[in-house]
Amino acid sequence: MREAVQQWVESLPIPEPVAVMLLAALPITELRLALPFARGVLEWSLLPALFWSVLGNLLPVPFILWLLGPVTSWAEEHWSWLHRFLERLFLHTRKRHTAKFDRLRDLALIAFVAIPLPVTGAWSGSLAAFVFGVERRRALALIAVGVLVAGVVVSLLVEAGVMLAEG
16 A cells, blocks of 8 residues: 555656645644655655655745634625624634633644644644634744644654654
8 A cells, every 4th residue: 555655656647845845834734744745655754754745834824814803704704604604613713711721821732733633733723723813924923833732743643644654
């Protein structure tokens, strides 16, 4: 299976680092899939796998942070049903989590992004930053720290798996 995936990637008309970045830029899987893919399937060493995975994971963050507000405003004018849904979702989230978030604000955002589990990561962290009104540049910096921590955590797990597989 690994050989088939590796052949498929090599047949793509894009360089391997771009493939890893694009994989890391996807929601849900993010660098949790890209880093083990680069390390295990493409057989890269750890540092290039970590570098390209982190870079790819950060790629969509500025777009999300800077475009989510205008998209929400546009939805308000053109798709009232979508706007109502988003408003309810954001209001519900703020009611349930504002007290917890406000206590640890920066640390909460970093931790939320850093924990390599489904429904956490750069995409969700960008959405959380928007919902809780974190200033964009600050959110970008905090999310970058969280992605770096997630990269280290995933790297440690991948390296432990590589060591177990080797002997």
